[in-house]
Amino acid sequence: xxxxxxxxxxxWMIKKMxxxxxxxxxxxxxxxxxxxxxxxxxxxxxxxxxSEHVRLKVVFGELSIQGTGLTIKNILPxxxxxxxxxxxxxxxxxxxxxx
Amino acid sequence: MxxxxxxxxxxQIRGEQLEYxxxxxxxxxxxxxxxxxxxxxxxxxxxxxxxxxxxxxVFDSDCTWEVVSLSFFEKYxxxxxxxxxxxxGMAVFVAMMILLSQMIWKVEIRxxxxxxxxxxxxxxxxxxxxxxxxxxxxxGLEEIQxxxxxxxxxxxxxxxxxxxxxxxxxxxxxxxxxxxxxAAPRHLTAKKTAVIHSxxxxxxxxxxxxxxxxxxxxxxxxxxxxxxxxxxxxAATGKVLGETWYQATVNIPLKQRVDTLTGNVEKSYALQIGxxxxxxxxxxxxxxxxxxAPSETMKQPALFEKWNIPISLSIVTWNESxxxxxxxxxxxxRKVAKERxxxxxxxxxxxxxxxxxxxxxxxxxxNGKVKIVIHYQVIEDITSETPIIRxx
Numbered sequence: 001x002x003x004x005x006x007x008x009x010x011x012w013m014i015k016k017m018x019x020x021x022x023x024x025x026x027x028x029x030x031x032x033x034x035x036x037x038x039x040x041x042x043x044x045x046x047x048x049x050x051s052e053h054v055r056l057k058v059v060f061g062e063l064s065i066q067g068t069g070l071t072i073k074n075i076l077p078x079x080x081x082x083x084x085x086x087x088x089x090x091x092x093x094x095x096x097x098x099x
Numbered sequence: 100m101x102x103x104x105x106x107x108x109x110x111q112i113r114g115e116q117l118e119y120x121x122x123x124x125x126x127x128x129x130x131x132x133x134x135x136x137x138x139x140x141x142x143x144x145x146x147x148x149x150x151x152x153x154x155x156x157v158f159d160s161d162c163t164w165e166v167v168s169l170s171f172f173e174k175y176x177x178x179x180x181x182x183x184x185x186x187x188g189m190a191v192f193v194a195m196m197i198l199l200s201q202m203i204w205k206v207e208i209r210x211x212x213x214x215x216x217x218x219x220x221x222x223x224x225x226x227x228x229x230x231x232x233x234x235x236x237x238x239g240l241e242e243i244q245x246x247x248x249x250x251x252x253x254x255x256x257x258x259x260x261x262x263x264x265x266x267x268x269x270x271x272x273x274x275x276x277x278x279x280x281x282a283a284p285r286h287l288t289a290k291k292t293a294v295i296h297s298x299x300x301x302x303x304x305x306x307x308x309x310x311x312x313x314x315x316x317x318x319x320x321x322x323x324x325x326x327x328x329x330x331x332x333x334a335a336t337g338k339v340l341g342e343t344w345y346q347a348t349v350n351i352p353l354k355q356r357v358d359t360l361t362g363n364v365e366k367s368y369a370l371q372i373g374x375x376x377x378x379x380x381x382x383x384x385x386x387x388x389x390x391x392a393p394s395e396t397m398k399q400p401a402l403f404e405k406w407n408i409p410i411s412l413s414i415v416t417w418n419e420s421x422x423x424x425x426x427x428x429x430x431x432x433r434k435v436a437k438e439r440x441x442x443x444x445x446x447x448x449x450x451x452x453x454x455x456x457x458x459x460x461x462x463x464x465x466n467g468k469v470k471i472v473i474h475y476q477v478i479e480d481i482t483s484e485t486p487i488i489r490x491x
Contacts, residue, residue: 045122050136072134072143075125 028058030089037073038065038082038089046080054082061093106147106172107132113140114162123156142167203232204264211270215253219270222250228266282334283486287320289313290483293341303335313341313481322487332487341481342455345447347440349471351432353464356424363388363419371397371411381415388419433459436471444475452479 014021021027031039040056040063047062048055051070056063070084103109112120117136124131129152134143145153147170157164169177179186206228208216223229226246227237237243240259247257247268258269287303295311303320307313320335365388367381399411437457444454454477461472 045125046118049118049121049134049141070136072121073132075121075129075131075134077125077128 026059028056028063030063032086032089035067035086036083038086040080040082042078043080044078051084055092056080058091061091064088064090064092066090103144103171104146106170107144108147108150108166108170108173109142109168110145110150110153110164111140111142111167112157112162112164114157114160116160116162117141119160120156120162123159124153127152127156129153129156147173200264201233201235202264203228203230203234203266206230206266206268208268208270211272215251215270215272218251219247219254219257219268222247223266223268234261234264234266282336284322284332285334285487286318286322286485287335287337287339287482288485289315289317289319289339289341289481291315291341291343291481293343293481295319296340296342296478298337298339300335300337302333303337305337307339318485319482337482338480339482340478343477343479343481345444345475345477346460347443347473347475349436349439349443349473351436351439351469351471353427353432353467353469354424355427356422358392359421359423360392361419361421365417367415367417369413369415371413373409376413388417390420390422391417392420393417432469433462433471436469437473440471440473440475444477448477448479452477 010025013019014025026042028043029041031037031041043056043058043063045057046054047057049072052066052068054065054070056065065082065086066088067084067086070082070086073081073083114120121131121134121141123129129149130146131149131153132144134141150166153164206220206223208219208223211219223243226243228243238246240261244257244259247259248254251257253273254270255273256271258267260267260269292312292314295307295309295313297309298305298307298319300320302324303322304324305320307317307319313319319339320337322332322335323330324333325331365381368379370377370379393415395413395415397411397413400408436459441454441457454475456476458474459471460474461470463470
């Protein structure tokens with residue numbers, strides 16, 4: 001109940017005050033450099049990790065990254081630098097309430 | 100897997116819940132790098148000091164872990180352990196090098212006569228500057244300099260220089276003017292028959308003239324000066340040069356033998372151990388020429404310039420010699436005679452004397468010899484001191 005209230009307050013603030021979403025929401029932020037690097041910030045844990053497929057837990061579901069020869073170059077809290085050949089980035093369990 | 104720090108190790112984690120391990124690492128802020136998945140295992144790079152934390156995390160899951168590759172630091176440590184002798188040797192060498200470079204190896208004293216040098220070297224040693232001492236234990240150069248100047252007399256200035264392991268002392272001696280003795284009243288008289296060439300009187304009354312013939316004992320410069328009341332006696336000083344005459348008789352054999360070397364050389368080597376002589380090479384070189392002039396050189400190795408090893412190498416050089424008796428010309432004979440006469444004369448007269456003229460008076464050959472009589476005109480100091488006896 002309280003969580004939902006908090007969320008809606010944040011949504012409202014973003015709309016009204018013209019703030020960028022990633023600052024206030026806990027949504028993941030991805031930075032890709034070609035196919036070579038992906039930097040994922042604001043994730044909430046690794047669900048699966050192999051050299052072809054990485055699944056990460058994010059706020060409203062999962063983030064799935066597919067590719068070949070994936071390695072985690074660096075692990076920092078809430079930050080992950082993936083290296084390899086990235087072929088696909090996909091969100092699973094898309095949240096409908098955001099729309 | 101490059102870009103590894105010096106104390107980072109490669110770890111392999113094996114098990115089912117690998118994602119759990121990774122998440123835990125993230126939560127506890129454990130810095131792991133280069134995480135790679137191969138089926139059931141994960142390899143990653145981690146700093147050595149975090150291994151215990153990793154162990155705890157892995158222990159909580161059902162996984163196992165092992166170190167695949169040691170860090171460079173550990174590898175290096177192993178290497179050092181294996182070659183401990185070498186590394187100790189290297190360290191000792193470097194330490195010795197530094198230590199020896201701090202020692203004094205040479206003390207040089209320049210610009211002093213032997214007596215003063217000895218005195219200085221003793222004073223220096225008292226201060227502590229001697230071969231084998233550590234230079235950093237000694238007082239500074241300027242202090243040494245002032246101490247030396249205080250201690251020693253007869254030194255105007257001492258410069259102390261340190262060049263590497265050498266101490267250099269530059270000494271300037273004090274030169275005091277010689278004290279003049281007060282000579283007793285005297286006359287200057289002639290000591291040999293001569294014709295006066297020039298007179299230079301410093302004190303006294305000149306009694307002779309130039310071109311005057313004097314005999315031994317004749318008074319040249321008198322010690323009495325002044326007349327009547329003002330008469331007094333002085334030590335006559337001066338220089339009277341006179342022309343004197345010498346005769347030299349030189350005998351020269353008509354046939355002259357000259358020993359020359361032909362240039363043919365043989366060498367023989369021997370090892371001298373104490374008084375025992377062990378020939379090494381060249382046993383019959385002695386007999387290779389009909390007449391030889393041997394010369395021997397000894398080579399002796401020395402330890403630290405101090406101790407001689409009682410083994411030396413003797414090298415005997417056998418030079419072939421030859422006796423020649425070339426025909427002699429008359430003029431050459433005269434030349435030789437003049438030279439010989441001159442050198443004989445030089446022994447008789449003082450260094451200041453000059454030979455004015457030389458003339459061959461007589462030449463006579465008998466019994467294969469030539470007898471040559473040479474006459475010399477020499478200009479020399481002819482004064483001798485005669486004391487004035489008081490009451491005369």
